[in-house]
Amino acid sequence: MTTAATLPARNFYGCMKQKQRVITLxxxxxxxxQKFPGASGELSRIFRDIKLAAKxxxxxxxKAGLVDILGNHGTTNIxxxxxxxxxxxxxxxxxxxxxxxxxCCAVISEEEDYxxxxxxxxxxxxxxxxxxGSSNIDVNAAIGTIFSIYKRVTPVGSEATLEDCLQxxxxxxxxxxxxxxxSTMLVYTTGQGVNGFTLDIGIGDFCLSHPNIxxxxxxxxxxxxEGNFAQFPLPYREYIKYCKQVDKESHRPYxxxxxxxxxxxxxRNMIKGGIFMYPETESAPKGKLRLMYECNPMSWIMxxxxxxxxxxxxxxxxxxxxxxxxxxxxxxxxxxxxxKLMEFLQQTAG
Ligand code: AHM
Ligand code: MG
Numbered sequence: 059m060t061t062a063a064t065l066p067a068r069n070f071y072g073c074m075k076q077k078q079r080v081i082t083l084x085x086x087x088x089x090x091x092q093k094f095p096g097a098s099g100e101l102s103r104i105f106r107d108i109k110l111a112a113k114x115x116x117x118x119x120x121k122a123g124l125v126d127i128l129g130n131h132g133t134t135n136i137x138x139x140x141x142x143x144x145x146x147x148x149x150x151x152x153x154x155x156x157x158x159x160x161x162c163c164a165v166i167s168e169e170e171d172y173x174x175x176x177x178x179x180x181x182x183x184x185x186x187x188x189x190x191g192s193s194n195i196d197v198n199a200a201i202g203t204i205f206s207i208y209k210r211v212t213p214v215g216s217e218a219t220l221e222d223c224l225q226x227x228x229x230x231x232x233x234x235x236x237x238x239x240x241s242t243m244l245v246y247t248t249g250q251g252v253n254g255f256t257l258d259i260g261i262g263d264f265c266l267s268h269p270n271i272x273x274x275x276x277x278x279x280x281x282x283x284e285g286n287f288a289q290f291p292l293p294y295r296e297y298i299k300y301c302k303q304v305d306k307e308s309h310r311p312y313x314x315x316x317x318x319x320x321x322x323x324x325x326r327n328m329i330k331g332g333i334f335m336y337p338e339t340e341s342a343p344k345g346k347l348r349l350m351y352e353c354n355p356m357s358w359i360m361x362x363x364x365x366x367x368x369x370x371x372x373x374x375x376x377x378x379x380x381x382x383x384x385x386x387x388x389x390x391x392x393x394x395x396x397x398k399l400m401e402f403l404q405q406t407a408g
Pocket of ligand 2: 168187189190191352
């Protein structure tokens, strides 16, 4: 079947060119939706809302360095408005867009202690970290938004419940992230592979730039906060030593790359091949990262790109959540790198 993704572009005179024509996120989603004749369009509209909020947050992130001119957090700016922290602002923007869209019944957010109920007549739940890696804002390094979408399990027409919100990652219907980096990208999956769209500021839209992303099976990058090395369980320490050993055949030593912004570390490793780890430590016995809006969406994307996602003992997507803000240890990356780490973990367990 010919779709926008496969159609060769036409030039000014209507001749076919080899170059692909620009495909926007909305066009791409509309085409994906045609594959499901019964689809109601609600999910596409949630993407429209997320896209809008992402563009607003992108604008705010780009202004973050102007804080001295526009006012510090908590102070009053020149328009007499209170200047809010960027992560609080991002949370408000995403919730406002989803509330206005009307297709989301509840939001779980890193910034909210409880479920935020929205339209009781809608059937989708959104879990999100509106601004992940926020410690990087002040130093102008890449940050991101992570989101995950589920269908509620209780009937529409009443407020969404904890049962609707605490579903395992294998029930996600869509997951994605936005990276506010040297360019801004939105990457997502609905279980049909992973596609990446770059924001073209000129036209104000996300355009397909990374179709069908596949993570290399073997990578040469390991990403972990090595400052915590002494607190990691023994198998992780052994694996990290393995990453540093010299061995030509397996292209070791690997490169250490860790910026402390999950979206940025994940995105780099997915494109180049690598492994990202946030294990349990003495001070964070369940790890640091959150299951519902950090680990689940990134795990599904990683699996859809051909990689592996594990807690070290089980598939992340099969973890049954018990709390909205639950933490889990997380390993995400190239298949063969994760299996090697698993060998270390199993040896010690056995
Ligand atoms: P945040 O949601 O408060 O920004 O924290 C999550 C971030 C991740 O983006 C990143 O992978 C991790 O925390 C870094 O933590 P650490 O500084 O302990 O290495
Ligand atoms: Mg976070």
